[in-house]
Amino acid sequence: MSQSAMRRRTLPALSILVCSLLCGCASEPRKPAETPFMTLTDGLERTVNLQNPPQRVVSIAPGATHIMRAAGGLSSLVAITSADYREQDLAGLPRISALPLDLEAIVALDPDLVLASDQVNDPSHADLFDALDIPIVYLGSASWEAVLASIRMTGDMMGTSEQATSMVDSLAKKRDELMAKTAAPGVRPTAVFLISPIQSYSFGAGSYVLDLMRWAGLDPITSSFDTPAPVLDDEWVLMHNPDVIIGSFGEDDAKDALLNHHPTWQSLDAIRNDRIFSIPAADILTPGPRNLQAASQMARSIHPHLFEVVAPRTGNESLTTK
Amino acid sequence: MILGVVPVLGIGMAFGAVSLPLGFTMRTVLEALTGAAPSGGDRMADIILQIRLPRTLAAFVVGSGLSMTGVAMQALVRNPLADPYVLGISGGASAGASLFYMGLIPGFLAGRLDMSLAAFLGALLVISLVYMIARSDGRLSVSRLLLAGVALAAFMSAVSAFVTFASEDANKTRAVLFWLMGSFSGITWSDLPVASTVTLLGGGILLGFSRSLDALLSGEDQARSLGVSVEQMKKTLIVVSALVTGVLVSIAGAIGFVGLIIPHSVRGLVGIRHHWVVPGSFFLGGTFMVLADTLSQILLPGQQLPVGIVTALCGVPFFLVLLRRTDYQFK
Numbered sequence: 143m144s145q146s147a148m149r150r151r152t153l154p155a156l157s158i159l160v161c162s163l164l165c166g167c168a169s170e171p172r173k174p175a176e177t178p179f180m181t182l183t184d185g186l187e188r189t190v191n192l193q194n195p196p197q198r199v200v201s202i203a204p205g206a207t208h209i210m211r212a213a214g215g216l217s218s219l220v221a222i223t224s225a226d227y228r229e230q231d232l233a234g235l236p237r238i239s240a241l242p243l244d245l246e247a248i249v250a251l252d253p254d255l256v257l258a259s260d261q262v263n264d265p266s267h268a269d270l271f272d273a274l275d276i277p278i279v280y281l282g283s284a285s286w287e288a289v290l291a292s293i294r295m296t297g298d299m300m301g302t303s304e305q306a307t308s309m310v311d312s313l314a315k316k317r318d319e320l321m322a323k324t325a326a327p328g329v330r331p332t333a334v335f336l337i338s339p340i341q342s343y344s345f346g347a348g349s350y351v352l353d354l355m356r357w358a359g360l361d362p363i364t365s366s367f368d369t370p371a372p373v374l375d376d377e378w379v380l381m382h383n384p385d386v387i388i389g390s391f392g393e394d395d396a397k398d399a400l401l402n403h404h405p406t407w408q409s410l411d412a413i414r415n416d417r418i419f420s421i422p423a424a425d426i427l428t429p430g431p432r433n434l435q436a437a438s439q440m441a442r443s444i445h446p447h448l449f450e451v452v453a454p455r456t457g458n459e460s461l462t463t464k
Numbered sequence: 465m466i467l468g469v470v471p472v473l474g475i476g477m478a479f480g481a482v483s484l485p486l487g488f489t490m491r492t493v494l495e496a497l498t499g500a501a502p503s504g505g506d507r508m509a510d511i512i513l514q515i516r517l518p519r520t521l522a523a524f525v526v527g528s529g530l531s532m533t534g535v536a537m538q539a540l541v542r543n544p545l546a547d548p549y550v551l552g553i554s555g556g557a558s559a560g561a562s563l564f565y566m567g568l569i570p571g572f573l574a575g576r577l578d579m580s581l582a583a584f585l586g587a588l589l590v591i592s593l594v595y596m597i598a599r600s601d602g603r604l605s606v607s608r609l610l611l612a613g614v615a616l617a618a619f620m621s622a623v624s625a626f627v628t629f630a631s632e633d634a635n636k637t638r639a640v641l642f643w644l645m646g647s648f649s650g651i652t653w654s655d656l657p658v659a660s661t662v663t664l665l666g667g668g669i670l671l672g673f674s675r676s677l678d679a680l681l682s683g684e685d686q687a688r689s690l691g692v693s694v695e696q697m698k699k700t701l702i703v704v705s706a707l708v709t710g711v712l713v714s715i716a717g718a719i720g721f722v723g724l725i726i727p728h729s730v731r732g733l734v735g736i737r738h739h740w741v742v743p744g745s746f747f748l749g750g751t752f753m754v755l756a757d758t759l760s761q762i763l764l765p766g767q768q769l770p771v772g773i774v775t776a777l778c779g780v781p782f783f784l785v786l787l788r789r790t791d792y793q794f795k
Contacts, residue, residue, distance in 0.1 A: 375481030
């Protein structure tokens with residue numbers, strides 16, 4: 143047999159073999175149920191069909207983990223992200239990288255739902271998960287209302303609607319109480335929030351962090367910025383002279399750190415009067431239900447008199463807060 | 465060019481993140497120069513004297529120094545693409561700063577360092593390695609210098625990228641990324657003495673070598689035949705450039721393009737004689753950097769825009785136009 147004849151016969155045979163192997167390797171597509179268990183619109187305005195109640199959920203954003211906790215769905219989580227620093231009770235769960243996304247690790251966990259955040263995760267990952275036939279829901283958390291709606295929706299997905307609704311009602315009530323406390327006249331010092339004492343990254347108009355500051359009875363000086371994350375110039379801060387500086391400064395001495403990186407700020411009222419407060423980054427920098435805790439901590443640090451416990455005058459009266 | 469410096473320094477002082485009356489600004493500076501107490505408010509005087517004045521002067525010094533070392537590097541490797549960072553200095557400084565910020569420098573050393581010193585030591589380490597690799601039989605090979613510089617710069621960039629990526633502290637990651645883009649934010653008076661002394665000394669040495677630099681552009685053999693001590697000059701150029709660049713990068717970060725485009729722009733204006741190119745680069749580089757830094761503060765009012773972005777966005781089109789319009793020559 144000539145070489146060219148052999149080639150003519152071998153090539154089609156090889157093609158058929160490769161095609162057969164490829165078809166064999168491809169996973170059997172999951173058969174969709176007749177009627178979806180639930181159809182929802184997520185934070186990216188995508189319509190998502192869930193065929194069955196989720197049993198194996200992977201969270202790829204710390205904010206999504208917080209919302210799962212608030213909605214009472216923790217028992218269905220099979221993995222969280224390596225950035226979920228404060229979830230000590232979930233220490234037994236595998237941690238996956240969300241930035242960049244460790245897709246192989248997620249697929250290996252065989253999840254029936256992936257929870258993402260519309261503020262953190264890449265929207266294009268939706269196509270990726272669709273192709274893998276793994277439902278992904280982007281939980282909305284651009285505003286407090288969106289966070290509450292996400293808790294309700296997560297409760298509906300996880301079959302914990304009652305617990306989620308109760309949590310939403312409780313959070314809404316606590317927020318209203320906090321705002322009522324700080325609405326007293328004359329309690330609105332000007333303030334700036336700094337993500338770090340090193341570079342002056344802050345938040346601009348429309349940011350949920352400015353809302354939290356307002357709930358805490360503060361007047362954020364950066365509300366004039368249109369950009370969501372301005373890097374403040376030292377002289378601009380000096381000129382606006384905030385009464386209070388808040389940030390996620392960690393355990394270090396915030397005043398020393400600020401003056402080390404911004405020596406000219408020593409004349410700021412906030413520095414001179416030691417009005418510098420640190421809030422845990424996980425509570426304030428991750429949009430979610432824990433933000434209320436951050437606002438409450440801010441308010442208690444800045445306006446302690448509003449939260450003073452009034453000593454009972456008689457033995458029959460119980461302790462009350464103002 | 466010299467005449468243009470004073471008005472440009474005035475522009476640097478007049479514009480910033482907040483709007484201050486020009487008359488008040490100038491009066492405050494004059495009062496400070498004459499030793500009188502500022503007559504304006506403390507806060508506004510602080511802005512002018514403690515933020516804008518050192519910042520403007522630092523921008524001038526850094527622009528001047530980087531431009532002059534750009535001239536030296538282009539002459540040394542006889543390549544118009546060379547800039548102060550061609551020998552890996554910025555890569556070393558960035559790696560030093562990144563390792564320091566991320567807490568990856570051994571404790572006994574970290575306690576004695578700050579970020580600037582860590583960046584300077586990183587630059588020094590890289591240039592020493594490049595020098596050792598390029599040195600053979602008492603001579604420095606320009607090709608080896610270039611290749612070792614490019615390779616070590618890539619290696620150090622990978623080190624910076626890895627420690628930044630692997631860091632769990634987002635604040636420090638942000639700070640490193642901002643620093644890598646270059647900025648005069650946070651400059652204080654204490655940053656100026658060393659930076660300006662090193663830049664002026666480096667400028668003086670380069671000016672003293674101007675005839676030798678002219679000869680070197682023709683080739684090492686030609687320079688030798690004209691009586692230039694080529695090996696000695698190459699070593700001096702490397703030490704001076706490394707020192708100036710290392711110090712400047714340590715206070716302002718790795719600001720790009722200035723050291724590349726200013727020397728070429730000056731050649732386009734005054735010709736190729738280093739007697740003019742060195743001082744021309746000093747003044748034009750400083751002037752350009754002050755204007756770039758002023759723009760970086762005006763473009764996003766109240767915010768810091770890394771000046772490295774402005775030098776590239778504004779400097780490169782200006783340079784290309786100049787390149788097109790003039791009868792440009794490198795050698």
